[in-house]
Amino acid sequence: MSLVNIKIEGVPYQVEEGTTILEAARACGYEIPSLCSYNHGECNQGSCRVCLVEVKGARGLVASCVYPVNEGMEVIISSPKAIKARRTSVELLLSNHSQNCQQCHKNGKCELLYVAKLTGARENMFNGEKTETFYDDLTPSIVRDSSKCILCGRCIARCKSAHGNGVLGFEKRGFKTIVAPAGNISFAESPCIMCGQCVSVCPTGALMEKREEDLVYSAMSAGKHVIVQTAPAVRASLGEEFGLTVGTPVTGKMVAALRRLGFEKVYDTNFAADLTIMEEGFELIGRIKNGGKLPMITSCSPGWINYAETYYHDLLDNLSSCKSPHEMQGAILKTYYAQQKGYDPKDIFVVSIMPCTAKKYEKERPQLVTNGLKDVDAVLTTRELGDMIKRSGIIFNKLPDEEFDPDIMGDYTGAAVIFGVTGGVMEAALRTAYFVLEGKEYDAINFEAVRGLEGIKEATVNMAGMDVNVAVCSGMANAKVLLDQIREGNSRYHFIEIMGCPGGCINGGGQSYVRHAFLPNEDNDIVDTYREKRAKALYSEDERQKIRQSHNNPQVKELYEKFLGEPNSHLAHELLHTTYEGRKPFRIKE
Amino acid sequence: MSKINEAAYRRIEEICDMYAGEKTPLIMILSDIQKEFGYVPLDVQEIVSKKTGISVAEIYGVVTFYSFFSLTPKGKYVIGCCLGTACYVKGAQQIIDQFCEILGIRPGQTTDDALFTIDALRCIGACAAAPAVTINGKIFARVQVGDVPGIIAQYREEAENNV
Numbered sequence: 001m002s003l004v005n006i007k008i009e010g011v012p013y014q015v016e017e018g019t020t021i022l023e024a025a026r027a028c029g030y031e032i033p034s035l036c037s038y039n040h041g042e043c044n045q046g047s048c049r050v051c052l053v054e055v056k057g058a059r060g061l062v063a064s065c066v067y068p069v070n071e072g073m074e075v076i077i078s079s080p081k082a083i084k085a086r087r088t089s090v091e092l093l094l095s096n097h098s099q100n101c102q103q104c105h106k107n108g109k110c111e112l113l114y115v116a117k118l119t120g121a122r123e124n125m126f127n128g129e130k131t132e133t134f135y136d137d138l139t140p141s142i143v144r145d146s147s148k149c150i151l152c153g154r155c156i157a158r159c160k161s162a163h164g165n166g167v168l169g170f171e172k173r174g175f176k177t178i179v180a181p182a183g184n185i186s187f188a189e190s191p192c193i194m195c196g197q198c199v200s201v202c203p204t205g206a207l208m209e210k211r212e213e214d215l216v217y218s219a220m221s222a223g224k225h226v227i228v229q230t231a232p233a234v235r236a237s238l239g240e241e242f243g244l245t246v247g248t249p250v251t252g253k254m255v256a257a258l259r260r261l262g263f264e265k266v267y268d269t270n271f272a273a274d275l276t277i278m279e280e281g282f283e284l285i286g287r288i289k290n291g292g293k294l295p296m297i298t299s300c301s302p303g304w305i306n307y308a309e310t311y312y313h314d315l316l317d318n319l320s321s322c323k324s325p326h327e328m329q330g331a332i333l334k335t336y337y338a339q340q341k342g343y344d345p346k347d348i349f350v351v352s353i354m355p356c357t358a359k360k361y362e363k364e365r366p367q368l369v370t371n372g373l374k375d376v377d378a379v380l381t382t383r384e385l386g387d388m389i390k391r392s393g394i395i396f397n398k399l400p401d402e403e404f405d406p407d408i409m410g411d412y413t414g415a416a417v418i419f420g421v422t423g424g425v426m427e428a429a430l431r432t433a434y435f436v437l438e439g440k441e442y443d444a445i446n447f448e449a450v451r452g453l454e455g456i457k458e459a460t461v462n463m464a465g466m467d468v469n470v471a472v473c474s475g476m477a478n479a480k481v482l483l484d485q486i487r488e489g490n491s492r493y494h495f496i497e498i499m500g501c502p503g504g505c506i507n508g509g510g511q512s513y514v515r516h517a518f519l520p521n522e523d524n525d526i527v528d529t530y531r532e533k534r535a536k537a538l539y540s541e542d543e544r545q546k547i548r549q550s551h552n553n554p555q556v557k558e559l560y561e562k563f564l565g566e567p568n569s570h571l572a573h574e575l576l577h578t579t580y581e582g583r584k585p586f587r588i589k590e
Numbered sequence: 591m592s593k594i595n596e597a598a599y600r601r602i603e604e605i606c607d608m609y610a611g612e613k614t615p616l617i618m619i620l621s622d623i624q625k626e627f628g629y630v631p632l633d634v635q636e637i638v639s640k641k642t643g644i645s646v647a648e649i650y651g652v653v654t655f656y657s658f659f660s661l662t663p664k665g666k667y668v669i670g671c672c673l674g675t676a677c678y679v680k681g682a683q684q685i686i687d688q689f690c691e692i693l694g695i696r697p698g699q700t701t702d703d704a705l706f707t708i709d710a711l712r713c714i715g716a717c718a719a720a721p722a723v724t725i726n727g728k729i730f731a732r733v734q735v736g737d738v739p740g741i742i743a744q745y746r747e748e749a750e751n752n753v
Contacts, residue, residue: 160645169647172654182650183632191646586636586646 006073020044021064021075022051026524031516032077033086033115035093035203036152037065039527043157043201048150049089050115054082061085087119095126097204098133098147105387106205112150114517131175138186140210140364141194141357146178149206155179155198162502163307164477167192179206183588191310191585193476195303195500196357196381196509209357209510213388215378216351220262224349228263229329230254232270233355233420233505234382235541236534240512241386242396246522247533249541252401257389258353259402268404269352270412272329273419273428275559276300277550279576280322280425281432282567284495288468293317295471295486295493298425300324302362303500303509305580307476312483313582321577323375325419326352326359327368329409330375331575336563337408345371351378353385355420355508358500367578381510411555414542421535422474422504423450423457426497430461430470431549437464445548451539453503453531456481458493470495475502506534594633601626602634606641616644616652620659629660657709665700665707667745670724674713681735682721686710688738689723705749706742 003014008028015024022032023040034051037044046066053064056074061082064075076082094116101107115121133147153170156179160166167181167190181190199207219226239248258266284296299305299320308319323331330352334345352359356379362368363376380388389396404410415431418424427447434442449459450470455478458471471493473479479498485491501507507530514530523529542548550556564572594602605622609615619638623630635649653659671677671686686697689708693701697710716722719731723741730741 156647165639165643165645166647167645169645169651170655171651182635182646586632588632 004069004071004073006069006071006075008075009078010074010076015069017070018068021053021055021062021067021069021073024069025064025075025077026516030077032064033118034065035111035115035150036154038152038154038157038201041066042161043152043154045151045153048093048152050086050093050119052082052085052089053077054079083119086115087121088125090116090119090121091125093150094121095128096130097150098145104148104205105208105211106148109513109515109518110205111203111515111517129175131178134178134180134184136186136188137210138188139192139194139361141361142187142192142196142199143208143210144180144187145206145208146180147206148204149179150204151177151179152203153179154201154203155207158197158201162195162197162475162477163193164480168198182586185586185588189586189588193303193306193310193500194358194361197501199357199509200507200511200513203515209381209384210360211384212360212378212380213384216349216380216388219349219351219377225265225343225347226263226349226351227265227267227333228258228261228351228353229267229269229272229326230258230353231326231355231420231505232268232273232417232424232538233508233511233534234353234385236420236506236537237355237382237511238386240514240519241383241389244397246514246519246526246530247537249537250396251541252403253396253399254385255404256399256402257385257394257396260394260399261388261392263351265405267329267333267409268412268416269326269329270416270419271409271553271555272325272332273416274411274413274550274553274556275328275332275576276322276325276419276425277415277428277432278556278560278567279328279572280320281429281436281550283320283322284429285433285436286568288466288494295491295496296320297495298429298497298499299578300419300425301498301500301505302356302358304476304479304498305362306358307479307500309580309583310585312487313580315483315486316580316582318486319580321573321579323368323576323578324359324362325416326354326379327362327375327578328576330368330377331370332409332559334370334373334375335575336559340408345373349377350375351380352376353380353382355382355505355511356501357381357509359510365578367580370575382508382512383510386512409555409559411547411553412545413550413553414545414548415550416553417538417541417545420505420538422453422499422502423472423497424504424538425499426450426470426472426495428550429495429497432551433468434461434463435549435551437466441549450497453535455502468495469493470497472497474499474504476500503531503535506538507531594637598627599637602637603641606638615642616649617656620649620653624659629663631661662700663704666705666749667725668707668709670709670711670714671697672711672714672716672720672722672724674711674717674720676713676717677721680720680732684735685721685723685733685738688735689742692739692742705746 002017004017013028032051036048044066046063051064052061054076136144156168159168235251239250297318330350338345360379368375415428430447450472456473461468639646673682697708700707723730723733
């Protein structure tokens, strides 16, 4: 890495060669407004022209997000020419933009509104024709509103970097250009896996989750017994909605807030995560001992399930038949819990708070129904929960810490908490598999080899005299590598964990947005480090738990004794396991 | 949507294989398919995607970016009306309007009998012949609005005689 000498606003600096002006300026303490650039050039269309600056000697103004620094360069951000040009760029974007900012759910986190204010954009500067717009809310997960799209290309870049073969692309040309799935079809007809990574990078309200708060309010007004459960990753991100430092665990405050929102029972999906480990762990041991289909692949991530069903239907037998944890919890709530508490299952309304947009789609799967009732009735993202809390007049940061409800499914272990980060399910499963096979706990508890945010990790664990080979990956681009090995018959693994989103649920499509503009107190490298910080919040909660192996969860044991019998019993299969179905990538109705 | 028969499927795969060594084969593949089949619909793009590893979204983007590619079958006779500067000032807009009115379609569309497609072209380099019209490569020079019905009739007759 070599340094070059540049001047910004006449002040000399030394910066890394090859970086863009935008990033160099940020490192020197300047923030140039920008829209289309994202995450060190993950998206670098240079198309929005909001980051224009003056460079001495250059012909015209340059887009600082794509222009690399070089020796002797003199950058001027504050010249009237640059300031006016940036303002014009924003005014042009606004001239072709939907004007319903007050009702837009992105309000407050919209980068276009932010730069409009920052650059001093004026009203109605360019009135004229607008590009034809499209609105797609046919999936339960993601809403696309092209009237708010600024054609920055971030979603296209993210979809591609996370999943290898992106679903979104630019279509048509010039003034008619739109961003859409091929053919401008609905996400529902496209190979989209509903992971919401596009949503998490969209600077405006063009891509957002389909909101379900009203389902919850209606169920409450209708007098239903409304129970909420929260996924492990939510507690690592929810604080960001209230201005807390990225990676602040807010479990206690989250529980307190949920009670005040009117949920009659507040449970942790972690209980069902422990249950998942029992079912999945025993399924794995069964497959290894009885010569079943290997490698077995985890099935917690609905984004991954969608991908498998679309592109790898020949490998569906490799998937664990376990439902995802929140669906398991829903099934138990509407059977065992209802029995124990004397509720009619029809009167129970289960709400899941998830870091995920794909879970919204998952809950509608016809396979995830018990006795004619959906296991889960509504799924809210971390962001939706944040909005509900603010709406109800609750000052989150001043809430006391409260505990989850202790009855029936109140216990959870450290193994369950780490489900929210890539490698977590594997580690939890190994802790239990080791115990079952060796007859004693793994001394070190932690399996460090499967931790970390690399795309693909692998490890070999010796248990009961056998080397068990495992692999962990997140993001479909990485999954493809491991899946192709299986297809070609040269996979050496027994067990593989696959998560849809890069980094696992902590980076899910339903988590808080991470943007420089809205996180002025975070470090410059927050877009690189937020995953790590959230992961740390989960690992630290694991360390704090007294019980750290799923098989030692007292209430899970009780559930088996009183109700399910044993792991993978007939009843367990009926309630906690599911089936998969292959489908075509494009499902356009004729 | 079109249904692809097995022979066409194989041919499309063959075309993809021809450019397997190329660094950026997409445009060449698509233009071969366009020339041979007359259009590149979504399900054909899916085959190309499978063979090349390029996403359907990207392929669709290319197909809709260049006016040379078409998503729907073109007619037997493709009427290209030049709307370049020279032709335009010589009244090309009235010429294309007249074609559209008689055939009952808009530029880019094809008649229901699959006989005619009207394309609006930018300068085709025949400015001396302005306003110029090309039909399947043949150039009609200095076309006047009154000529249009005759030109259409001439091709209708040709089509009938060929049947």
